Amino acid sequence: MIWLTQFLCPSRHCAFGAVWDDETQSRDEIERDLRAQTRAAGLVEECGICGAAVTPEHRALPGMTMEQALPIAKELQQANLASRALLDAFGLTRDSQRARRRDTEN
Numbered sequence: 001m002i003w004l005t006q007f008l009c010p011s012r013h014c015a016f017g018a019v020w021d022d023e024t025q026s027r028d029e030i031e032r033d034l035r036a037q038t039r040a041a042g043l044v045e046e047c048g049i050c051g052a053a054v055t056p057e058h059r060a061l062p063g064m065t066m067e068q069a070l071p072i073a074k075e076l077q078q079a080n081l082a083s084r085a086l087l088d089a090f091g092l093t094r095d096s097q098r099a100r101r102r103d104t105e106n
């Protein structure tokens with residue numbers, strides 16, 4: 001079975017996630033891998049939009065193959081990154097507000 005795991009805040013903003021196959025990974029393994037990748041990227045487990053903590057949510061994608069699910073997930077990721085860039089540009093995210101405070105303090 002193919003799964004979508006997303007680390008979501010209570011407002012359901014997705015901080016990070018992945019599509020994975022339970023024939024090759026477990027829920028614990030994908031959570032551990034995603035957390036390690038987040039730390040390695042210098043990020044923390046919180047929502048960059050609202051600042052809330054994120055927790056993992058796993059959803060099965062019945063009837064989907066990895067070859068079908070991956071392009072859809074990548075397309076959604078690009079759309080989310082574009083939305084996020086717009087919110088950042090307008091100063092509407094927690095991260096952009098923090099950056100602005102740092103700039104005015106220096």
Ligand SMILES: [Zn+2]
Pocket residue numbers: 009010011012013047048049050051052
């Ligand atoms: Zn959020």
